[in-house]
Amino acid sequence: MKVARNAVAVLIALVVIFPIFWMVLVAVKPAGEIQSLHQRPWTVRPSLAAFRRVLTVDDFGRYFLNSVLVALVVVVLSGLLAFLAAVAVTRFRFRFRTTMLILFLVAQMMPVEALTIPLFFLVRDLGGAVPGLGLNTLGSLMVVHTGFTLPFAIWMLRGFVAAVPEELDEAAQLDGASRFTVLWRILFPLVAPGLAATSVFSFIAAWNDFLFARTFIISATGNQTLPMALLVFFKPDENDWGGIMAASTLMTIPVLIFFLLVRRRLVAGLGGAVKD
Structure with a gap:
């Protein structure tokens, strides 16, 4: 029973955290990966260009x-x-x-x-x-x-x-x-x-x-x-x-x-x- 409760708690935590994770991921992705039709939950070429654009507003x-x-x-x-x-x-x-x-x-x-x-x-x-x-x-x-x-x-x-x-x-x-x-x-x-x-x-x-x-x-x-x-x-x-x-x-x-x-x-x- 305890294992089931822990599993449910972890699942709920993942559901809650996923939008935040995706927000940060898209923020560090290069423009080419953001516009790609094949989205992946990671990036091999992280970039801070988006943050620089924001801070220069x-x-x-x-x-x-x-x-x-x-x-x-x-x-x-x-x-x-x-x-x-x-x-x-x-x-x-x-x-x-x-x-x-x-x-x-x-x-x-x-x-x-x-x-x-x-x-x-x-x-x-x-x-x-x-x-x-x-x-x-x-x-x-x-x-x-x-x-x-x-x-x-x-x-x-x-x-x-x-x-x-x-x-x-x-x-x-x-x-x-x-x-x-x-x-x-x-x-x-x-x-x-x-x-x-x-x-x-x-x-x-x-x-x-x-x-x-x-x-x-x-x-x-x-x-x-x-x-x-x-x-x-x-x-x-x-x-x-x-x-x-x-x-x-x-x-x-x-x-x-x-x-x-x-x-x-x-x-x-x-x-x-x-x-x-």
Whole structure:
């Protein structure tokens, strides 16, 4: 039985890894092998020409920094707001609390494509009232992605906050700690694994976004994000698949680095989420 489980696990791992393997393989293949009708899962003449083409794209570094800025701001904002909201819906009893939680779930069910056009007009109008949050700004991407990641983050963190006994809060308050101290000195460190788990989701959602970046960043090319750089390699006559895969490989590296930085807390966070 154990051998069968291990075999199934290995098979699933191979299925998951194969697209990544093929992406990297195509990125290092020479153009002749990519265009060949007889594809092979290896290459005897690896080349870094595709990576050189990607790195020489105009403003590629700016696109990269824009993506990093948007993703990090979304991680911080969504984590902070989700933590405060999770404490509110867990520690306090108020009217319509259950209704609010249900609305969080409903918000997760809405398809992104159905909300893109309404969000476009909302962001356009928001720019007239709040400079820096309108169309052609990175602030618009930060606000929209934070809003989309909040429902999931609140639901996930709610379980971690509920797992912390309320007696700890009461004991700290009896010792003279303020509610602010209880919040940041007791609750926040204990739910850090949950924050790590939600931060990975928030980072990936903001980092890989193409739809919102394409919709909200219309004319300000200096504010475009990294997924927009892929459009350079899509050509009317023939797509540069080597460049596309090389750019995709480079886009994957920051996600892996972020995952490695939070992996220990992420494992604990996922375990806590399942336990809850």
